[in-house]
Every structure is written in C-alpha cells, then in structure tokens.
Amino acid sequence: MPASYAYLGPEGTFTEVALRTLPEAATRELIPYVSVQSALDAVRVGEAEAAFVPIENSVEGGITTTLDELVAGTPLMIYREVLLSITFALLVRPGTKLSDIKTVTAHPAAQPQVRNWLKTHLPDAVWESAASNADGARLVQEGRYDAAFAGEFAAARYGLEALETGIHDAENAQTRFVLVGRPARPAARTGADKTSIVLWQRDDHPGGLRDLLGEFATRGINLMLLQSRPTGAGIGNYCFCIDAEGHISDRRMAEALMGLKRICLQVRFLGSYPRADMQPGEVRPLFPGTSDEEFVGAADWVARCQDGRF
Amino acid sequence: MPASYAYLGPEGTFTEVALRTLPEAATRELIPYVSVQSALDAVRVGEAEAAFVPIENSVEGGITTTLDELVAGTPLMIYREVLLSITFALLVRPGTKLSDIKTVTAHPAAQPQVRNWLKTHLPDAVWESAASNADGARLVQEGRYDAAFAGEFAAARYGLEALETGIHDAENAQTRFVLVGRPARPAARTGADKTSIVLWQRDDHPGGLRDLLGEFATRGINLMLLQSRPTGAGIGNYCFCIDAEGHISDRRMAEALMGLKRICLQVRFLGSYPRADMQPGEVRPLFPGTSDEEFVGAADWVARCQDGRF
Incomplete structure (x- = not known):
C-alpha cells in the first residue's frame, strides 16, 4: 500500500x-x-x-x-x-490599510463566518468567491483582489500580512x-469512540424513522449527527447518515447495528473510530439497565439460561 | 400591503x-x-x-x-x-457545434445534474461557475463562454439556441x-396538506430525537422531510426542520404539535399549506385507531366522560 x-x-x-x-x-x-x-x-x-x-x-x-x-x-x-x-485572518499585500480595501475574496464556505465582520468593518467591499481560501490568498498576491479571508498560516506562503486575525461570526x-x-478491521475500542453508518428505510410509513432511532434509544446510545441525504429517487426520498456514541465492539452498539440490519432495507457501516473530543459516551441514569456491565451481565445470563444453568 | x-x-x-x-x-x-x-x-x-x-x-x-x-x-x-x-438545455450562440465547445458554465447547483452528461459528451470542456443559470446564458451571449446549462426557456431571452434539451443525471x-x-392565519385545510415546523431539543440524551418523532408516530402522522441544521452552538448542536403530512386544523396534527410544544425547548410553526402533489396523506392500517374518524370519535368520548354521559 x-x-x-x-x-x-x-x-x-x-x-x-x-x-x-x-x-x-x-x-x-x-x-x-x-x-x-x-x-x-x-x-x-x-x-x-x-x-x-x-x-x-x-x-x-x-x-x-x-x-x-x-x-x-x-x-x-x-x-x-x-x-x-476555524478563525480567519484578513490577508493583504504588505502596506495595505483597511481603508484601501475595495474587493475581498475567499471560498464561499467562509462567507457565513465573516459576514458580520464584513458588514461592520468593510461594508462597501465587493465579495468575489475563490476556488479555495488559499487560492484567494494567491489572487491577492497577484493583485487581482485587495484582501483575502484565510487561515493566518497562509500569510507567509503567499507573501501577505494579516491585517486582522481571529475573525469569526459564530463562537465555537x-x-x-x-x-x-x-x-x-476498525481501530480498537478506546472507550471514547464514535460509530458512523448510513441507513436506508424499507418503506416510508408513519413512525418509520422513529423505529430506526429506537434501535439506538432502547440501548441507551446517544446520537451525535443525523443528516438526511436524498437517495436520488425524487423529492422526499432520503437516506440517513448517523453518528452514534460508541464502538462496534461494544455490546450495546453491536446489538443496535444488528437490529438495524434486520429492519432496514440497507445499512452501510462507515467505521468506528476514536472521538476527537476524547469524551467517553455518557449513559444516562434516565435509561436504567443500559450500563456496559448490565449489557455484559444480561448476555451472560442468557447464555446460562441456554445451558440450563440459571 | x-x-x-x-x-x-x-x-x-x-x-x-x-x-x-x-x-x-x-x-x-x-x-x-x-x-x-x-x-x-x-x-x-x-x-x-x-x-x-x-x-x-x-x-x-x-x-x-x-x-x-x-x-x-x-x-x-x-x-x-x-x-x-428540472431538466437542462445546453445553450449556445447560433451556429455553434458540439465540437466547438471548450468552456461551459452554469450555477454550481446545476453541476451534479449535468456531470455525467458532460463526461460522456464533452469530456474535455472546462467548467466555470456562474452566479445563476441565467447569468451563465448571458455570459455565453457575450462570448465569455461557449455554452451554458440553463432552462430551455432562457434561450430566447439571450439570443441563444438549444443544442441539446432534456439533460439531467437523476431521473425525477x-x-x-x-x-x-x-x-x-394558515390557508384552510384541503385534505392534502403539509405542515412545516422547526424543533429545538431541551437537551441531548439517548432517545431524545426518537421521543420527538414519537409525537408524530403515535398519531399516525408520516414525515416528508427531516433536515438537521446547526444551531450555531458548536459541532453536534442541531435543530430539526420537519415537514409532516396534514394540516394544523387536523385533530391529529394539533395534538402532535401540542405534544411537541410540551417536550421541546422551542417549536417554530412554519405553516400548513396545500401539497403540490395533491396526494392526501395516507394513514396506514398498520397503525390501528389513527383514522380521522377515530380521532374525532375519541374526542367526543372524552367530552362525554367529562360530562358523566358515557
């Protein structure tokens, strides 16, 4: 490889x-x-x-x-x-003052994050979209635009200077x-993991999505992302990208995935991997009987019952 | 007004x-x-x-x-x-042949819908994004680009001709x-209606979203759209835009909205309006006791009980 x-x-x-x-x-x-x-x-x-x-x-x-x-x-x-x-710097050619800036550029994704700053500090500047923030910086270097929003780290590479740093509209x-x-094989369980999957429903009926989410809820699994994406079969036809707390080697998660596999048209496993925020998933007291120990204990009990040893 | x-x-x-x-x-x-x-x-x-x-x-x-x-x-x-x-036409200046086309333009949203067609018919053409499909057509008229993807109706307005029509990658x-x-006041109920709302959860816990969707499911209401949108409070913080079958003056819908109002941090009502596809919402036999008549009958029964007339 x-x-x-x-x-x-x-x-x-x-x-x-x-x-x-x-x-x-x-x-x-x-x-x-x-x-x-x-x-x-x-x-x-x-x-x-x-x-x-x-x-x-x-x-x-x-x-x-x-x-x-x-x-x-x-x-x-x-x-x-x-x-x-993500915070932006306003990059300009050395010597440029704020009052010199008539045109600004950046990737379109940067716009919602700098909109309020622009309205306050450069209300008359004309916005032109660039293919990327780095490309915007390059276009400023070449003199096409007066200023670019980009990471502060991009200044050195393009011979620019940061007139302002730490620009962001939304906190966090x-x-x-x-x-x-x-x-x-997925990376081993760390105790602070996340599992990503894609679900396609068998058909569309009242409670359909609720039933899918129930496979997580009844096992005390918290969801971190639920994003619907069109299947391409016309308006109203969606599959669901889901991130859930836990690792596929956790009993609770393995059981939830098996439940989904039974009731969904299709399930695509996208991986179990360590959470960047390192926070262990929290199982709320709200859901009694869903601690890791209780899952293991219950599996032991069923195995003993199957052996007639209960 | x-x-x-x-x-x-x-x-x-x-x-x-x-x-x-x-x-x-x-x-x-x-x-x-x-x-x-x-x-x-x-x-x-x-x-x-x-x-x-x-x-x-x-x-x-x-x-x-x-x-x-x-x-x-x-x-x-x-x-x-x-x-x-949505189907696109390939608009060109009169006399242009397919083999003359080196550059094409359209709004970025058009790109996923014409990508396969381009790969097959104009694999070497360079794509440049336009501010809108109509603006792309104008730029072709001015000679900036060789061809634009736009609605066929835009040809006449910009003195162009449609070299190809009915272009779309996805059926429907x-x-x-x-x-x-x-x-x-919302428009009156037509019998084929849709209700749009936005929901904010009180807190994030296992089963939280499942409980919200349960307010619809237990009343036999089908969902047509569920789109999560960031609240702006950081990664993992979402509210939910939901379209559901029915009108706020339907008993089932009014009850579901009241249930959501009780359990959500915030509910924003975005309206009840006629469905463009004119299809009446379907209440599946799968959920017994959820026909319109049964909702009305049950309300009558409770009223009679409250009067001691059962």
Whole structure:
C-alpha cells in the first residue's frame, strides 16, 4: 500500500493544517487533490492509502459532497477524525490599510463566518468567491483582489500580512475532518469512540424513522449527527447518515447495528473510530439497565439460561 | 400591503418559471432579488407581500440557505409550495457545434445534474461557475463562454439556441419552491396538506430525537422531510426542520404539535399549506385507531366522560 495520504487541496488550507495534527501524517507523503471526490477516488483505486476531507461544520452542518461520496459508490471506511477551530485572518499585500480595501475574496464556505465582520468593518467591499481560501490568498498576491479571508498560516506562503486575525461570526466555529480508507478491521475500542453508518428505510410509513432511532434509544446510545441525504429517487426520498456514541465492539452498539440490519432495507457501516473530543459516551441514569456491565451481565445470563444453568 | 412578490432572481431562472405556475402570481408585480436572504428580508420589512424561494431539491436535499433563514430571525410562514421538474438545455450562440465547445458554465447547483452528461459528451470542456443559470446564458451571449446549462426557456431571452434539451443525471430531478409571507392565519385545510415546523431539543440524551418523532408516530402522522441544521452552538448542536403530512386544523396534527410544544425547548410553526402533489396523506392500517374518524370519535368520548354521559 503506498504510504501517502490524499487530502482536499490546495496546500495552505485548513484541511492541510488539520491533517498535520495527526501523528501518522508525519510519516506519509501528503498529496493535495482538487476535490473531495478525486481524493476519495484516489483511495478507491489504490493511488493513496487514505484521504483526509472535511465532513461537518458547526456553521453549515454536514458537508454534503463528502457525505454523498461516502453514501454511494465503492464502500470506504472512516478511521480517524480531527476537530479544528476555524478563525480567519484578513490577508493583504504588505502596506495595505483597511481603508484601501475595495474587493475581498475567499471560498464561499467562509462567507457565513465573516459576514458580520464584513458588514461592520468593510461594508462597501465587493465579495468575489475563490476556488479555495488559499487560492484567494494567491489572487491577492497577484493583485487581482485587495484582501483575502484565510487561515493566518497562509500569510507567509503567499507573501501577505494579516491585517486582522481571529475573525469569526459564530463562537465555537469548528470543522470536523475525517481520515478515510478502504474497508478493514476498525481501530480498537478506546472507550471514547464514535460509530458512523448510513441507513436506508424499507418503506416510508408513519413512525418509520422513529423505529430506526429506537434501535439506538432502547440501548441507551446517544446520537451525535443525523443528516438526511436524498437517495436520488425524487423529492422526499432520503437516506440517513448517523453518528452514534460508541464502538462496534461494544455490546450495546453491536446489538443496535444488528437490529438495524434486520429492519432496514440497507445499512452501510462507515467505521468506528476514536472521538476527537476524547469524551467517553455518557449513559444516562434516565435509561436504567443500559450500563456496559448490565449489557455484559444480561448476555451472560442468557447464555446460562441456554445451558440450563440459571 | 404592496401587491408584489419578491423572488430569487435573476429573471429567466427556474425560480421565476415555478413562480409563474401560481395563479395568484398573475395579479402581482414579480420582483427579482439577488439572494434568498434579501428576498425574505423584503417580506420582513414589508417591501413585498411574499417571497418565492427554492427550499428542497431531489439531488442536493434541503436548501440550507433557505432553511437557515426560516429557522432564525423574525418568524415567517409558508403559504404555498410548487414542485418543478428540472431538466437542462445546453445553450449556445447560433451556429455553434458540439465540437466547438471548450468552456461551459452554469450555477454550481446545476453541476451534479449535468456531470455525467458532460463526461460522456464533452469530456474535455472546462467548467466555470456562474452566479445563476441565467447569468451563465448571458455570459455565453457575450462570448465569455461557449455554452451554458440553463432552462430551455432562457434561450430566447439571450439570443441563444438549444443544442441539446432534456439533460439531467437523476431521473425525477425536481426542485420544491415555497411562497413565504408574514405570519397570519394558515390557508384552510384541503385534505392534502403539509405542515412545516422547526424543533429545538431541551437537551441531548439517548432517545431524545426518537421521543420527538414519537409525537408524530403515535398519531399516525408520516414525515416528508427531516433536515438537521446547526444551531450555531458548536459541532453536534442541531435543530430539526420537519415537514409532516396534514394540516394544523387536523385533530391529529394539533395534538402532535401540542405534544411537541410540551417536550421541546422551542417549536417554530412554519405553516400548513396545500401539497403540490395533491396526494392526501395516507394513514396506514398498520397503525390501528389513527383514522380521522377515530380521532374525532375519541374526542367526543372524552367530552362525554367529562360530562358523566358515557
């Protein structure tokens, strides 16, 4: 397997910064790709060992291009996640003053996060979208625009300076990234894990989705993400991308997945992996009988009953 | 109230075509706005009677800019919906042949719907995004690009011809649009209605979302859309935009909404309005005791009990 990771490029974006926080990235060649699709395809055809792409954003929600790629096509699996706080710097050519700025640029995804700042500080500046934040910085270097919103780390690479840093409209603006590879045995349980799956309902009827979620709820499993995505079969036809607390080797999670496998048209397992926030899943006292010990104890009891040893 | 409708412009896009299918549009002045936000703000400040914007797409799912606008800010209400089938024409300057086309343009939302067609028929053409499909057609007229994907209806307006029509990657590619106004009494029940709401959970615990959906399921109400949207309070914090079959004046729906009001942190009512597909909601025999007659009969019985007349 080639020792390289594909990632959503170009170089000098938040994705590269997030990828470099993974210890294993230091021993791999990191290759930028022009799109999420091309990065994941590089993994599918064996050009790269894994791909690193954004999957969820606290301002925009689930990143649909990534979810749709994981939902369809040759199955892939998530092995790691990284959470990165996103704040922007306003990058300009050295010597530019705030009052000189007539045009600003950045990737369209940056716009909702800098909109209020712009309204207050540069109400008359014209916004032009760039292919990426790094590309916006390059266009400022070339003189096409006066200023770019990008990570502060991009300033040095493009010979720019940060006129302002720490720009963000929403407190706690974070993006979640995942490392995706070909299916293999999931990483071992850490005690603070997350399991990602995609569910397709057998048919559409009152209570259908409620019944699917019941497979988690009756086993005391908390959900962290539920994002509906169109199946392509017309308005109103959705599958569900779900992140749930726990690891597939946990009894509670294994049971929930078996229950879903029985009642769903299709279930795609997207992986069990350590939570970036390292918080162990919490089983609430609200649901008595759902502690890990009780799950193990109940399995022992059934096994003893089956042996006539109860 | 001014007799004008704001809509997501510019002129000559699918939004305008969809708006003109509404009989009431014939008696209003139709004014294009540059964004969903500005169209809805025109209603909020009383500049327009209502705004007409896309809200759901069978390829891309819920249109997040519209949902986020309805979720936040001064409350608005949905009064009508329109479903429009979306197929693209490839528009060129008269005389252009397929082999002449080096560059193509359209709104980014068109790309997933024409991607396969492009790969087959114009594998080497360079894609450049336009601000709207109509704007793409204008840029072809000006000679900036060789071809634009747009509605066939845009050809005449920009002096172009359709080299190919009926282009779509997904069968049944449809977009759903809504007419949004200031809150008032919902339109009367037609028997084929839809109710839209936004739910915020009190807290995040195992089974929390399942319990919310249970308010619909136990009353035999089918859901048509469930789209999670970030609350802005960080990764993992979502509210839920829900479309459910039925009208707020139906007993079943009124009961479900009361149940949600009791258990949710917040419920925003976005309106009850006729379904564009005119299909009456189906109550499945699977859920005995949930016919309209049974709801009315049960209410009568409780009233009689309260009077000691059972």
